[in-house]
Amino acid sequence: xxxxxxxxxxxxxxxxxxxxxxxxxxxxxxxxxxxxxxxxxxxxxxxxxxxxxxxxxxxxxxxxxxxxxxxxxxxxxxxxxxxxxxxxxxxxxxxxxxxxxxxxxxxxxxxxxxxxxxxxxxxxxxxxxxxxxxxxxxxxxxxxxxxxxxxxxxxxxxxxxxxxxxxxxxxxxxxxxxxxxxxxxxxxxxxxxxxxxxxxxxxxxxxxxxxxxxxxxxxxxxxxxxxxxxxxxxxxxxxxxxxxxxxxxxxxxxxxxxxxxxxxxxxxxxxxxxxxxxxxxxxxxxxxxxxxxxx
Numbered sequence: 270x271x272x273x274x275x276x277x278x279x280x281x282x283x284x285x286x287x288x289x290x291x292x293x294x295x296x297x298x299x300x301x302x303x304x305x306x307x308x309x310x311x312x313x314x315x316x317x318x319x320x321x322x323x324x325x326x327x328x329x330x331x332x333x334x335x336x337x338x339x340x341x342x343x344x345x346x347x348x349x350x351x352x353x354x355x356x357x358x359x360x361x362x363x364x365x366x367x368x369x370x371x372x373x374x375x376x377x378x379x380x381x382x383x384x385x386x387x388x389x390x391x392x393x394x395x396x397x398x399x400x401x402x403x404x405x406x407x408x409x410x411x412x413x414x415x416x417x418x419x420x421x422x423x424x425x426x427x428x429x430x431x432x433x434x435x436x437x438x439x440x441x442x443x444x445x446x447x448x449x450x451x452x453x454x455x456x457x458x459x460x461x462x463x464x465x466x467x468x469x470x471x472x473x474x475x476x477x478x479x480x481x482x483x484x485x486x487x488x489x490x491x492x493x494x495x496x497x498x499x500x501x502x503x504x505x506x507x508x509x510x511x512x513x514x515x516x517x518x519x520x521x522x523x524x525x526x527x528x529x530x531x532x533x534x535x536x537x538x539x540x541x542x543x544x545x546x547x548x549x550x551x552x553x554x555x556x557x558x559x560x561x562x563x564x
Contacts, residue, residue: 277502281506284507288509298310299521300522305468305476307353308462314352319448321488322488323448323449341447345453349450358417361416364514364517365518365519366534369537370402379545379548387543394537398536509542
């Protein structure tokens with residue numbers, strides 16, 4: 270019993286560290302967006318992802334039939350759209366607000382098909398929490414909100430496509446194909462639009478750091494984590510990602526939040542955490558079933 274408890278504690282602790290890594294990486298990206306633009310940041314992240322995954326999860330050519338391949342190709346398009354819309358939203362809204370709105374995508378999947386009164390209450394609470402995010406003296410950028418909602422919808426589509434890809438390509442082989450597609454879509458455009466005069470060793474180092482923290486670290490630790498904790502606990506911890514993003518938004522990016530905005534972020538996280546934690550073990554929600562694929 271003690272050994273099992275230690276395994277769970279180690280897994281949960283590592284998952285928290287992973288959330289810290291992802292959101293710290295996003296905050297570093299937030300520093301870079303005004304300098305090189307979100308497209309360049311996304312392109313570097315996708316390149317790092319492909320480099321980290323391909324050597325270990327390269328699909329066999331004989332298995333790449335069109336029926337098995339097309340969902341992975343679609344996943345790559347969604348992956349690129351999700352990251353690009355999210356970083357664009359970060360540039361307009363700030364990391365804390367963008368991350369909170371983006372999380373509505375997987376949260377909606379967790380609620381899909383539920384008839385529980387508790388889930389309905391959590392959905393209403395989450396909607397109220399998002400409304401509180403706009404309760405500021407200055408106007409919230411409407412385009413930023415649309416971009417964050419686009420990222421949320423893309424995240425939901427990513428989860429659904431990942432489930433489809435997993436039935437055709439084992440492990441992370443589907444994600445490796447998707448990463449190549451996203452890289453091909455973003456890197457050439459980034460090379461065209463980037464202002465090379467603004468690239469120095471410091472900027473290049475930060476770009477690489479953002480890619481490693483947001484991609485390499487999470488992917489390398491996911492297997493370790495999911496061998497020690499349940500997908501439900503994984504998803505519950507992930508639900509508090511927006512709080513961690515908000516903290517790094519304040520520390521790294523110097524973001525400022527009204528008290529009601531902070532309450533709104535906490536409400537969204539609590540609503541998601543309660544919904545996931547109180548669901549029956551079977552059947553698992555889409556968010557729980559695909560928690561290990563959260564980008």
